[in-house]
Amino acid sequence: MSPLTAPTPPSPRLLTLLSGAEALSRTRDLRTIFRNAAECAMRFLDGRFGLLFAVRFTPPDLTVGLLGCCVSDGTDTYWEDVCDGNSWLPVDPLLGGSLETDFGHAVSQEGDTWRLAFAIGALGQARWVLEIHTPQAPSEADCEALKLFLRCFDNQHQQWEYANLDTLTRLLNRKTFDDDFERLIAAAELAEQARKAPLERREQIQPFTQPCWLGVVDIDHFKKINDNFGHLFGDEVLLRVADLMRQSFRSNDKLFRFGGEEFVVMLRNVAEDHVHSIFDRFRRAVERFEFPRVGHVACSLGFSRIDPRLSPAELLGRADEALYYSKEHGRNQVNGFDELVMSGKLRIVSPAGQAQIQSDIDEIFL
Template sequence: MPSSPATPRASPHLLELLAGAETLSRTRDLRGIFRCAAESAMRFLDGRYGLLFAVRFTPPELTVGLLGCCVSDGTDTYWDDVCDGKSWLPVDPLLADCLLTDFGHAIRQEGDMWRLAFAIGALGQARWVLEIHSPTRPSKNDRQALSVFLRCFENQQQQWEYANLDTLTRLLNRKTFDDDFERLIAAAELAEQALKIPLERREPSHAITQPCWLGVVDIDHFKKINDNYGHLFGDEVLLRIADLMRQSFRNNDKLFRFGGEEFVVMLRNVAEDHVHNIFNRFRIAVEKHDFPRVGRVACSLGFARIDPRLSPAELLGRADEALYYSKNHGRNQVNGFDELIMSGKLRITTPAGQAQIQSDIDEIFL
């Protein structure tokens, strides 16, 4: 009896890529999506290091900004966030080549390594480029398989944006705030714990040693803008404010549209003597910006240090109190809750708040 033809077996690398796609489909964190996609691609192509770029097309210039890098020692693969969001660079010929076709890729040998670039997105609409350096030349089938996998990355990214971003400003939306706030409080607690450890005994996990902060931004007289110029120009002001926030704060700072004309900023690892200047830099950027039709716009800000001993409601309340002080005392200014308390301009009226302030004073002077 003749034997039946052997069933083709999938390569272990392809099975690993399929496993990466399955993991990617269950990943909900944005940095996790980036990391999973880059690490899966690296393992599939036996890459030694890789770079994930965001693409920005501002006619006539096409530029890229580094989001993160991936390094492999041949056994394990490690992802590292870069995400400064400030270093936009012109694309080189290899990156440009892959962006000229629909979900295209380009390959070139450089020394003893093969350099590959994969566009993630349709022709003219690619928002990311993945660059991988490998000691072996991948087959055409492998390159096509990875292009299909990167479509999964794009789909997952789009789902994340739909669930987490404000539809107008593309900042984080209100419903994502609670989870991010809990993580910010946890980071503040780690920072406090790290400060108690002698410098020579600190480990990499103790890297965040400066305080965390919550800032609230409110556009001054926004109702008058809508009443005088219409909601179309009011929306344009919101869009420009969001752009100025992205330009003024670090890429890894959390920026939210909290509702209407109110925005929230979460900062990690910022020294106390720098935080006021950081918020004030944004206020000045708004003050100097020329908004279409409307002209000049101003905003008021209040911020508070994240004390992990307090509840989220109390922490948000402190930042709100500082904001209300700014709005009630001339607008277009920045105030910090602790500064206002220490100067006697604000008073804590709740028993719990008074007890906490007294505890803080005792820690300083006893």
């Protein structure tokens, strides 16, 4: 009887993928899911540069938008979010070749560098493409192993969507609001610190010096839409409004369906003199859109600046007050809480609010 042979242990490179898949299974933050997947793929293929694209198919065009990039110095790999939500590019032949089969891939050699593209998703349904540049010629076995790993990434992303997205509109759901709100307040604190920093320090952290904002959106007369056309067409209005939100705001802005016909928007790093026009751009997009069967629909908006010294309830309450003012004074308009207070159209009656205004006045004049 021949002795049993011990199983061959996985290679260190395959252990990189196994470790990456295990880390993905424990990841709950969306951007961390993207970063972990890209960095693991880079390490596996000894990549020097990588790009992760979102795929958008708007007949008859197929375009991609850059989500982030990975750079390796040979020792460590670094990920950076670079998406702006507005830059969609034509698909070049390599990326297009990877999209021709389920979880397909394509390879080309450019000088002493190999360029690889991996589609993440089934044929015709891929939502991302990962592009990696490496000095090493890839083997077919390595490509197949990486494709299996990217299926793990796809599965983890689907689980994230199930837990965090509204089932109808595919916007973020209310359950995720608290965690994202905490991050928004943290970003507002950073912006406030940057604003008060010495000039030489402020120049180093310039991207973070603009304030953060919270906006609340409500579809005008939505009950009449449901009563007159039925809930099926009411749901269609919600779907189209959600699509218009995705088109009007940046891809890194946080968009929530808060319940019924109410939506919430979180904006980071937006100058005060631009924020009103950003929200009004969305309002005008809704106003111009021809909704199936229903025709034209309008929405009202209110927004407030994120002041990290206030509680989340107070911040959301300020945006709500500005929204109610919009609805009570004609609807189909945008109003900011601070603007309304400064013009005397709203009054802050809570002790905390009065103390905050006095603190702001003292900061300006003392």
